[in-house]
Amino acid sequence: MSRKKDPSVQHLRDSSAKLDNTVCEKDENQDLLALKRLIYRMPDREAPAGLAQSILSSLEPKTVPGWVRIYRWALRPRTVTFQPLKLVPAAMVLLLGLAIAFQFAPWRKDPGSMDPRQASLIPVTFTLSYPKAESVSLIGSFNQWNPAGHRMRQIGDLNTWVLELRLPEGRHEYAFLVDGKMVVPDQSSPFYQSDGFGNRNSVLFVSRDEPANI
Amino acid sequence: MNRQIFRNSFILIVATLLVGASLYVQAQPAETSVTASVREARQAGVAETVLNQLLILAADHRLEDEGVVRLVNFVQTVQTEDLSIGPFMGKIEEGLAKQIPLNTIATVLAQKLDDYRFVRKVLRRKTGEQEISHQDLSRMVGSLDGGIAREELARFILQAPGQNLSMLARASEILALLKQVRFNDTLTQEILFTGLGNDSLNQSWDYLARVVATAKRRQIPDDEIARAAQEALEAKRPFKDFMATLGFTPRDLRHGPAVGR
Numbered sequence: 001m002s003r004k005k006d007p008s009v010q011h012l013r014d015s016s017a018k019l020d021n022t023v024c025e026k027d028e029n030q031d032l033l034a035l036k037r038l039i040y041r042m043p044d045r046e047a048p049a050g051l052a053q054s055i056l057s058s059l060e061p062k063t064v065p066g067w068v069r070i071y072r073w074a075l076r077p078r079t080v081t082f083q084p085l086k087l088v089p090a091a092m093v094l095l096l097g098l099a100i101a102f103q104f105a106p107w108r109k110d111p112g113s114m115d116p117r118q119a120s121l122i123p124v125t126f127t128l129s130y131p132k133a134e135s136v137s138l139i140g141s142f143n144q145w146n147p148a149g150h151r152m153r154q155i156g157d158l159n160t161w162v163l164e165l166r167l168p169e170g171r172h173e174y175a176f177l178v179d180g181k182m183v184v185p186d187q188s189s190p191f192y193q194s195d196g197f198g199n200r201n202s203v204l205f206v207s208r209d210e211p212a213n214i
Numbered sequence: 215m216n217r218q219i220f221r222n223s224f225i226l227i228v229a230t231l232l233v234g235a236s237l238y239v240q241a242q243p244a245e246t247s248v249t250a251s252v253r254e255a256r257q258a259g260v261a262e263t264v265l266n267q268l269l270i271l272a273a274d275h276r277l278e279d280e281g282v283v284r285l286v287n288f289v290q291t292v293q294t295e296d297l298s299i300g301p302f303m304g305k306i307e308e309g310l311a312k313q314i315p316l317n318t319i320a321t322v323l324a325q326k327l328d329d330y331r332f333v334r335k336v337l338r339r340k341t342g343e344q345e346i347s348h349q350d351l352s353r354m355v356g357s358l359d360g361g362i363a364r365e366e367l368a369r370f371i372l373q374a375p376g377q378n379l380s381m382l383a384r385a386s387e388i389l390a391l392l393k394q395v396r397f398n399d400t401l402t403q404e405i406l407f408t409g410l411g412n413d414s415l416n417q418s419w420d421y422l423a424r425v426v427a428t429a430k431r432r433q434i435p436d437d438e439i440a441r442a443a444q445e446a447l448e449a450k451r452p453f454k455d456f457m458a459t460l461g462f463t464p465r466d467l468r469h470g471p472a473v474g475r
Contacts, residue, residue: 145311183312190427191391194359196322197314
């Protein structure tokens with residue numbers, strides 16, 4: 001849509017051009033006076049409808065996404081000043097909060113309690129007297145015959161090897177692995193089972209039921 | 215002339231292609247015997263966990279491919295015979311932990327499989343089509359490792375009163391254990407048959423052999439032990455009563471590894 005040129009404005013422009021041409025020749029004050037006169041002579045007209053609205057709308061600030069504002073806020077440099085002594089109450093409150101949270105945390109266990117699975121196991125102490133051994137491990141059906149993690153420790157006169165374990169109820173087969181290669185049955189166990197490989201495994205009965213806890 | 219050149223070129227190209235194709239086929243990595251045996255075992259229904267466990271064991275003990283294939287094939291056989299793989303895996307683990315040569319392990323596994331077949335056959339004769347649980351079958355086979363001959367176990371199973379396989383499995387286990395502590399064979403059979411006949415040889419009697427071993431150490435005569443056990447079993451009294459009749463406390467009976475202390 002082309003706007004019709006206002007003749008007065010056109011006239012003003014022409015005058016202005018003329019003034020430009022003569023600015024070097026005439027006195028500056030005189031030019032200004034001439035311009036002033038021209039402006040005074042301009043007809044007093046109403047502004048076109050909607051002009052104010054269009055100007056205001058063009059002046060409205062653009063909406064910026066939230067993350068951009070946050071980003072700009074984060075980039076803006078700041079200066080922080082603090083007095084250490086004034087931080088003490090805040091630190092105290094924070095420590096108190098942490099202590100309470102730790103006390104009632106769901107993962108925290110009562111020191112006297114035990115994992116239910118562990119609690120259902122029964123402690124068993126294995127001993128072997130084998131003076132010449134360099135190392136002794138306990139292998140059995142309860143640890144898939146894997147000596148790793150079931151190394152026995154020497155006590156007393158260093159001839160006796162001991163290991164304490166927690167085992168589930170039932171019947172277990174076991175043997176001692178001396179120096180990582182020799183399979184030795186438990187001489188203190190009256191029961192045994194042939195392992196088919198030429199050795200004997202000892203048989204152990206574990207029961208929580210006190211009368212049968214033999 | 216041109217035609218001949220064209221023909222020779224064609225033959226040369228075809229020959230080149232054939233040689234190239236054969237070289238390509240040879241260069242492809244062939245499926246290893248282990249992979250093939252694992253695939254077959256998987257198709258036969260062997261659980262993935264069992265196969266993984268076996269392969270981990272093989273890696274841990276640095277078994278050669280031939281040995282791994284042998285074990286995988288064996289496990290597959292056990293699966294196809296609808297037996298529990300657990301005891302056999304246990305035996306493999308045990309053999310490897312004890313550094314037994316793989317050939318010996320394989321022989322022992324085959325022997326064990328044969329024991330399972332034997333006991334299952336005997337049980338079929340006794341119970342017909344009654345379902346046999348893996349656990350009961352394993353316990354009965356275990357009694358063979360406890361020192362009972364096959365014939366003796368078969369005779370015991372066939373002569374035993376009652377049809378409760380769980381109690382029968384317990385009885386065969388006790389039979390082997392009492393033999394180890396040299397308890398009178400006849401009295402053993404009488405005790406066990408009393409329990410089976412009265413359907414009273416329940417789980418608490420799993421510890422009978424330990425009580426008998428301790429009673430014998432305290433020089434209580436076999437017939438006195440047998441009488442106390444039979445009376446308790448006939449009256450279906452708790453195992454504790456039997457122990458009390460012999461005058462035992464748990465502390466008296468502790469022997470071997472210290473349990474519960």
